[in-house]
Amino acid sequence: MNARAEAAPARVYVWEFPVRLTHWTIVLSVVVLAVTGIYIGNPFLTVAGEARDHFVTGTIRVIHFYAAIAFALAVLARVIWMFMGNRYARWPQFVPMDEGRRRGIVQTLQFYLFLRRDPPPTAGHNPLAGATYLAVFGLYFVQILTGLAMYSASAPVGSPFGVFSAFVPILGGLQTARYVHHIAMWLILGFVAHHVWSAIEVALVERNGIIESMVTGYKTGVPDEEAKSRDE
Amino acid sequence: MAAKGDWLVGELERRGVTRREFAAFCSTVAGILMLPRSAGAELAQAMATGRKPTLVWLEFQDCAGNTESFLRAARPSAADILLDTLSVDYHETIMAAAGHQAEAVLQDTVSGQSGQYLVVVEGSIPTGANGAYCTIGGRSALDIVREVCGSAQATIAVGTCAAFGGIPAAAPNPTGALSVADAVPGIRNLINLPACPANAANLAALVVYFVTYGRWPPLDGLRRPLFAYGKTIHDNCERRAHYDAGQYVELWGDEGHRKGYCLYKVGCKGPVCFQNCPEVGWNEGTNWPVGCGHPCLGCAEPDFWDKMTPFYAHLDGFPGFNRQTHIDKVGAWGTLGVAAAFGAHALIQIARRRGTGDAQDDSAETGETS
Numbered sequence A: 001m002n003a004r005a006e007a008a009p010a011r012v013y014v015w016e017f018p019v020r021l022t023h024w025t026i027v028l029s030v031v032v033l034a035v036t037g038i039y040i041g042n043p044f045l046t047v048a049g050e051a052r053d054h055f056v057t058g059t060i061r062v063i064h065f066y067a068a069i070a071f072a073l074a075v076l077a078r079v080i081w082m083f084m085g086n087r088y089a090r091w092p093q094f095v096p097m098d099e100g101r102r103r104g105i106v107q108t109l110q111f112y113l114f115l116r117r118d119p120p121p122t123a124g125h126n127p128l129a130g131a132t133y134l135a136v137f138g139l140y141f142v143q144i145l146t147g148l149a150m151y152s153a154s155a156p157v158g159s160p161f162g163v164f165s166a167f168v169p170i171l172g173g174l175q176t177a178r179y180v181h182h183i184a185m186w187l188i189l190g191f192v193a194h195h196v197w198s199a200i201e202v203a204l205v206e207r208n209g210i211i212e213s214m215v216t217g218y219k220t221g222v223p224d225e226e227a228k229s230r231d232e
Numbered sequence B: 001m002a003a004k005g006d007w008l009v010g011e012l013e014r015r016g017v018t019r020r021e022f023a024a025f026c027s028t029v030a031g032i033l034m035l036p037r038s039a040g041a042e043l044a045q046a047m048a049t050g051r052k053p054t055l056v057w058l059e060f061q062d063c064a065g066n067t068e069s070f071l072r073a074a075r076p077s078a079a080d081i082l083l084d085t086l087s088v089d090y091h092e093t094i095m096a097a098a099g100h101q102a103e104a105v106l107q108d109t110v111s112g113q114s115g116q117y118l119v120v121v122e123g124s125i126p127t128g129a130n131g132a133y134c135t136i137g138g139r140s141a142l143d144i145v146r147e148v149c150g151s152a153q154a155t156i157a158v159g160t161c162a163a164f165g166g167i168p169a170a171a172p173n174p175t176g177a178l179s180v181a182d183a184v185p186g187i188r189n190l191i192n193l194p195a196c197p198a199n200a201a202n203l204a205a206l207v208v209y210f211v212t213y214g215r216w217p218p219l220d221g222l223r224r225p226l227f228a229y230g231k232t233i234h235d236n237c238e239r240r241a242h243y244d245a246g247q248y249v250e251l252w253g254d255e256g257h258r259k260g261y262c263l264y265k266v267g268c269k270g271p272v273c274f275q276n277c278p279e280v281g282w283n284e285g286t287n288w289p290v291g292c293g294h295p296c297l298g299c300a301e302p303d304f305w306d307k308m309t310p311f312y313a314h315l316d317g318f319p320g321f322n323r324q325t326h327i328d329k330v331g332a333w334g335t336l337g338v339a340a341a342f343g344a345h346a347l348i349q350i351a352r353r354r355g356t357g358d359a360q361d362d363s364a365e366t367g368e369t370s
């Protein structure tokens, strides 16, 4: 593919509204879930006085559950959008099926290892990022499943959430589910740390407005793959 | 087989248990079974007139803890007498007969009452070395279970070892120990009554239910009766208000411990363990572990010895680290490490570009690749 910029930096509409909405919902809910989740794992506040006057852990758990609902719905919506959105949102961006994208992974890795000056030009996700997000979505599903399984343990009799108790033996029991839930959270937070820095780095190096694009939807000076595939 | 009716009531009278106590026992059992109050009378009626079930009690890789749990009792209650009266047919630990004489009793039951007796299995079944790790009268445990449970009306796997493998099956499981269900798949009417040991009150209630209704109560996915394993310890715990409020024991004997705060932070597995300890209690309802200031160990769950340890920590340590190393500590440092590494990467990238003047040159940036 010849990726020479066709003209002066053009604005390309890359991230549609559902992509941006689910992105920021996930960001917000992950922050809330991590903070409340770390607290639930190790409740570091201790209140004095009578138990009946306080509901600290109880409240934090409720916040965790609501954030979890927002998170799960956003993840689900984003997955559905992988089959409905524009080419930058679709599933082939994440699953490196063709030779070109597989080569792109190697090229991007070379870029990160300073073996290559520029990452392969891409309008949507770069191939390495796309593959990484596949793993990250895997972690999201681990969190959702372990979370629902643990929630099912205290779901009221007759609650529809009771069905998720079916996952408990598959996950190796509730105590293992707790453990996996913790480790997956830290892997996600590790990803967040990497993601923020990479976004800053790519924004500075490529100057394609990647950070603003997550708000406006537009990147600048990137090949318009969507238009190109329409022309062909 | 004993005559109808008189087997229990007569025995109770002989041992000085009054009718009133027997009625109280039946309504307690109705309570344990989560049946309506009126069911107490129905149970009493059935126990007074029903056929006496024959019960054989097999012990394999166990510590006899379940036996102890059922036989202790400073003052025998109706429940004790019930179990006592039932289990006389064969029970190695308490029967008078021994050796070949005892085995003959078992053989008589198996062949003479095929399909009509109950079996209680205590302990796990070793399958390593062709079953040589546990043999009775020259026969392997596996063999005995196959035969005795195979022609029983129903089997109760009592205690965590029989129900899920328990301590003998804990890693590295040198004897290849299995639960009854795994050792001999397809046993008819198998019910699991895990816990270490199982609660005598639950076993008594289960037997009363079976005698009364001729079938097992509703079970969960692990074949445990829902009346006893339908809710987590945590959801019925008397310290739950402290949990929700945010009041925890931090150290043994600290102020929170003396005030009866929640034991979550000293490793209570109540949120991940299903049993009715908070309601039924132990030692004739005197108290239960959390009630006297000790965290739940999660003894009634599968793989409890492997998964619920360390007992006094919320979670196991991070793999490859010391078991006391909390995951959160490793995770926090790992995350900081990632942030530092990528931060440094970004700085190096920018510095290199500055050095060659590239960062200034937009067209070269976006356009060229090779």
Ligand code: SF4
Pocket (backbone or CB within 6 Å): B233, B234, B235, B237, B238, B239, B240, B241, B243, B261, B262, B263, B264, B268, B269, B270, B271, B290, B295, B296
């Ligand atoms: S003591 Fe254990 S079971 Fe009781 S509320 Fe605390 S964590 Fe739950």
Ligand code: SF4
Pocket (backbone or CB within 6 Å): B195, B196, B233, B273, B274, B275, B277, B288, B289, B290, B295, B296, B297, B298, B299, B300
């Ligand atoms: S409180 Fe927990 S560890 Fe103790 S007997 Fe009950 S289930 Fe087992």
